[in-house]
Amino acid sequence: MKKQILILLIVSVFLTGCWNRRELNELAITMAIGIDKVDDEYLVSAQVVVPSEVSMNAGKGAAPVTLIQEKGKTVYEAIRKMTKSSPRKIYPGHLRTLIVGESLAEEGIGDALDLISRDWEVRSDFYVAVAKDSTAIEILNVQTTLEIIPANRIFNTLKVSEENWAATVGVTLDELMVDLLSDGKEAVLTGIMVTGNKEIGSSKENVATITPSAIIKFDDLAVFKDDKLVGYLTEDESRAYNDIIDHVKSTVGTVSCPEGGTIDIEVLSNKSKLKGKIKNGRPEVDINVQIEGNIGAIECSLNINKPDSIKTLEKLYEKEVENTINHSITSVQEKYETDIFGFGNAIHRSNPKEWKTLKKQWDEHFAKMTANVKVDVKILKTGTVNNSITEKWKD
Amino acid sequence: MGFFYKKKKEQLKSTTPPQSQTKESNDKQTLKTKLQDNIKIVKDTLGNSSDIIIREIQIGKGGVLKAGIMYTDGLSDTNSIQDFILESLMLDIKDAELKVELTPNPKIIEMIKDFAMTTGEIKEVTKFDQLFLSLLSGDVIFLIDGYSEGLIIGNSRWVERGVTESTTQTVIRGPREAFSENIRINTALIRRKIKDPQLWMETKIIGKRTRTNVAVMYIKGIANDKVVKEVHFRLDRIDIDGILESGYIEELIQDAPRSMFPTVYNSERPDVVAAAILEGRVAILIDGTPFVLTVPALFVQFFQSSEDYYQRSQITSLVRILRFFSFGIALLAPALFIAATTFHHEMLPTSLLISLAAQREGVPFPAFIEALIMEITFEILREASLRMPRAIGSAMSIVGAFVVGTAAVEAGLISAAMVIVVSLTAIANFVSPTYDMSMSVRMLRFIFMGLAASFGLFGVTVGLIALVLHLCSLRSFGIPYMYPLAPFNISAQKDTIIRLSIWKMFTRPDLISQQNIDKQQNPTAAKPVPPKPTE
Known part of the structure; x- marks a missing residue:
């Protein structure tokens, strides 16, 4: 009797079927999603991989990805509606990039992001970017080389650039959500743009030439106030932003020599500490930046064989960085009045009691607060040659 | 489903007993006094099979004593029957006054056994079942007219495959020899590796019709007595008409008959079996197969090769x-x-x-x-x-x-x-x-x-x-199958997933042997130390 029951149990288990089994060729693997706003409706576009065109023995010369677009009152509705024009259901589990159109960003991104962050199928480790001066569809409509899936190219470009160039910052969805929800820091997204001929960009022609007609490029950072886009930072300001939030891995910095010309510093380590305090009843922050680097290139007559000149060089670079940071902070304070640096969080950490009263009008406090910047530079090595080679002809 | 099984079992029960009863009655008979009667019974029982050779001879001076020699052609060594039995009986003692001196003497069989037989293995026989077993195993039966006693002369010689290289468990480094089909050769192969007087061998005959020799080998004092007892108990329980391979025995004695996992280990390599015996396991050798069983078998054992101990x-x-x-x-x-x-x-x-x-x-x-x-x-x-x-x-x-x-x-x-x-x-x-x-x-x-x-x-x-x-x-003969992983034993880890050097493994797996677990008496002296340089 026991045995019969056991067999029935085992069999009934298999009767349930394979409840959410989906074969790989039933998935529309979506690598990038773009969200625009057109006439009060969301226009959602999904960049879906065409697997047969991506494989090693690739086939018919069709585009490696296809763009599915659909309008809807909500993002969710639009994505479900996509099945009207696609034989496979959108599978966003491997989403690499989310592009927000500029017009939507100006109106506010909060509502649009809700689905994306709520859905369990979506990972939160993809980058979010704002399409600068264009719509998301235009960005997703460009064929690329090196990475034949454009979304991969966007993802990898941002990743590499973020590690090697101080002015870009990759913001993943979870980081963005934290910024949007936090009282003491406003969100920043990287800007992305298409340059060149957008019409050729979507065709095979774009990848057939050495110089593509249209290229996707990351630009300066987009500044948000609450969930609305308020403007873009300049390159120097982006750099300073990364310096302050301690987000620089490696970069190159340029110092002007006293007697004209420049010296490049290859920054190997760039660490910063942000500390908040209340002084005379007013919030203040201390920013300590510690930079270690090598001399990358000398294009001036500084004699680096003398230990003193290394010291001078360090001083010069310290000044340079300090100025950039100070200038950027004032610029953001004056232009946008939005605390993208997270000074509020620093105050929150150091003076939680005072923060409770400060946070209500934080934007105003932020606009008026002072930041004490201190930069400490250490030059470690001078490279494989001594002075600049052009020195020889100058004498 | 269970209903079918029951019915089948009942059917089986009702058909078997009569058969075995008639057979037993014939086997249990004692030998007759008259040679002709004995020969007739042998002929009748074996149905005049053509490979049974029955030779009647007359021995002693003037051929006063009638005797019979029986053997199975092909299983017995005909040359040695010629040289050591027929010749010594018919030529060497032809002048002996057997009739006069020996007829009243009931110990004539002993006399012949002690004086005439120039062979090694010899036994007396009084019952037919013993006679048939020996006869069909290749031994020579010697009967004398007028005596209800006979002699069994060990003379079986089967055409051997010989000791060949192992084909199922090959190694790069290690002995090449593998067990053969003959149980005697197999026991010899193990004896040759372990010359310990404590290496005991107990033989049984299993299979009502095949009458297969099964030997249980272990080292007394190292093997767990409980396991040995259990092996004997389980082997004695077997009631089957034929054993053709060790697989029969394995299925009949294993702990978890429905499990997919083997709880009895088998090997055709003498070094593997010898190592198992040395660890305190019990080996079961079955005549007619090169695969020797060892128990208890552990899960990790199936991931170990004999070569593991020959390599670094x-x-x-x-x-x-x-x-x-x-x-x-x-x-x-x-x-x-x-x-x-x-x-x-x-x-x-x-x-x-x-x-x-x-x-x-x-x-x-x-x-x-x-x-x-x-x-x-x-x-x-x-x-x-x-x-x-x-x-x-x-x-x-x-x-x-x-x-x-x-x-x-x-x-x-x-x-x-x-x-x-x-x-x-x-x-x-x-x-x-x-x-x-x-x-x-x-x-x-x-x-x-x-x-x-x-x-x-x-x-x-x-x-x-x-x-x-x-x-x-799972358990194999009382030992947890997953030992030494579960129950976990730290000292047994020396030879489980990793193997430490042999000089580090100074104990036997304790759950298996449970007594006398020291392999090396002085663990500190086991490590090889190069001589210190002298000044």
């Missing part, structure tokens, strides 16, 4: 880890592949997912069916290549490789990734040094594939939990 310990440790790893691959690889590609797409790296998706484009079957097709095709190929004549082998492997590999992929029926997974699984399965364990894995693999196809990784995990629970519940 570091390499052995690495290889053993590799074996456990391949066990995992052979068990789970197709299941994990199915689970990942049909349920858990988010677990795969993006580029891998796209590459797999590209391969699956145009494949008409779901991943599970695809895997099943490939696995079954492979199992068919494997089974076919085992049984078919060797000459067709190469043709077979070409067809197999071509059909399973290239053609299926090119025709778009199977994705290339699936071929890789299935081949990897197949190869990983062969890493196992024992055939038994790889068979268990073969079967379990399909169960896991089914679980993966219907429940994804949840199914696989539940399956694994069930598997571990099952393995931990």
